[in-house]
Amino acid sequence: MSTAHSFNKLLNQPKAVSKSRATGEADDGTKKLRRMILVEGIPSEDDVTLRPRVWKILLRVNEVQADTYLHYVSRGPCQVREKIRNDTFRTLATDKGFKERVREDMLVRLLDAFVWRSHDRQDEEHFGFTYVQGMNVLAAPFLYTMPSEVEAFFCFSKFIEEACPLYVQPTLEGVHRGLKLLDRCLQFVDPELFVYLRSKNLSAEIYAFPSVLTLCACTPPLDQVLKLWDFLLAFGVHLNVLCVIAQLLLMREDVMASPSPMKLLRTFPPLEAPPVIGIAVTLVRDLPPELYEELAKHPFETNQ
Template sequence: MSSSASSGTSTTHSFYKILNQFRAPSKSRHAADVDEGVKKLRRLILVEGIPSTADPTLRPRIWKILLRVHELPVETFLQYVSRGPCEVREKIRNDTFRTLATDRGFKERVREDMLVRLLDAFVWRNYDRQETQQLGFTYVQGMNVLAAPFLYTMPSELEAFFCFAKFIEQSCPLYVQPTLEGVHSGLKLLDRCLKIVDSELFAYLRSKNLSAEIYAFPSVLTLCACTPPLDQVLQLWDFLLAFGVHLNVLCVIAQLLLMRDEVMSSSSPMRLLRTFPPLEALPVIGIAVTLVRDLPPELYEELVKHPYQIQTP
């Protein structure tokens, strides 16, 4: 066995060891033990990454733990599905057919009707809950791409639905408001962060009238899921689910830094920025983690809160 194969096996065993702690019924688990297990999972994801060629049940189990999805009420999901098309079905269908359209592996595993069903069900869920929620939810641009990794990764539509719903409602609710408030906040923060971590690159892009709103909108809106290949997107999402959606802003900056030389030497950098190079999760994560240290604490705090906390002027 090669050293990389044996290290992959030992990493898989390390994940199993932590996951076994979550096998006890949820009522008998102490909150402190759960938190400690999640901390260990995060550390392992950052240091080793989830082995992609190992047990295919590994990533779904880890994502459910990170999202704290413990209940999967089948009847509730079936009830939403049985209602059929929601009021914005046409809007959903306008987007679903082109979701990750160039990825053959995705198209083989996730049919369009699965995406439509999940998004319909999500709209119905929040139609029922609008009286009790501070923020309302319906279908908005980009939601189809945010749903895609869950349908691709999870063994069932049921699990994909509840993971997606929890993720949207708790991790990044402001990203999916009709005004895309969180996305626009993220783009402004991207400019502010870039100015600090690479003032020269920031100034060059500004000299070409390029702000993050212009070149980074798709990457911030979809948490980089718009940049193939999908296996790299999933690795990046392991990191974002473990440490927070806010870090996607730094992951976009990391992609800029990886193509910095080409951008700086181009007289028309927007031509390069219109389509980012294929995603490489590990270098992007490595750079993003180091960028955290370069940011002033108050700016980083703004970054942490922007996906879910409404900004007061």
């Protein structure tokens, strides 16, 4: 199976966040946008103005209502505010650019508002939501990228509710499922590396939990995280599992030569989005169709 086939498989698959549409198919404009992201990426000189527009198109955020967000904010701290505050001060703490652009109070407000929104919508939503571990890091790229807190809120909400609802359930069901799938996918694409890690009692649950939980947003630098998220928003967050495998393959030689590979895996090397995306795309062709289908559905489908 060729790399071209992998491209086509990605471009033509129903996107995870499109599952609620009658046909599940992206329109021609969205397909062109996805192809651009895959082949060229968002031009770095235009990413500040272009990326917010692209993300809103991919998430199908057509309406942003400031008064709705202000209504949630006016209700003050939600019932899990203390839990939120325990995490927000640590969010991307080593990234100076993030700290300069996104204050902690913005992150707290957005997460408070999301919990209030979910509280009000609990009768109409398939999944219930509250604040869970990792949600602060998932919100961070939206606050950093979007020109306003209001736009960040609506994009984050749509993303959580449609793209990866199982990742933010109290049991982190989607995350744990993703980690199990990572092991299964690695066994297919690189049996030798899989066996070596297992010989050291290393499963994905042990070394890849932060990367799967945060969709790699925990691995700096942030500008590379945003490029990776362009790809994940275009084609589905399920591909993050293959992106983590791609990072393993980029450090494969060192891992295989190390008698204690967990020392290397505890902190992944700085993220380089283009090679990671390139490897992830080629890995698609190596997976059996039934495993890839399971991978594609794991962030949002419960009957697996």
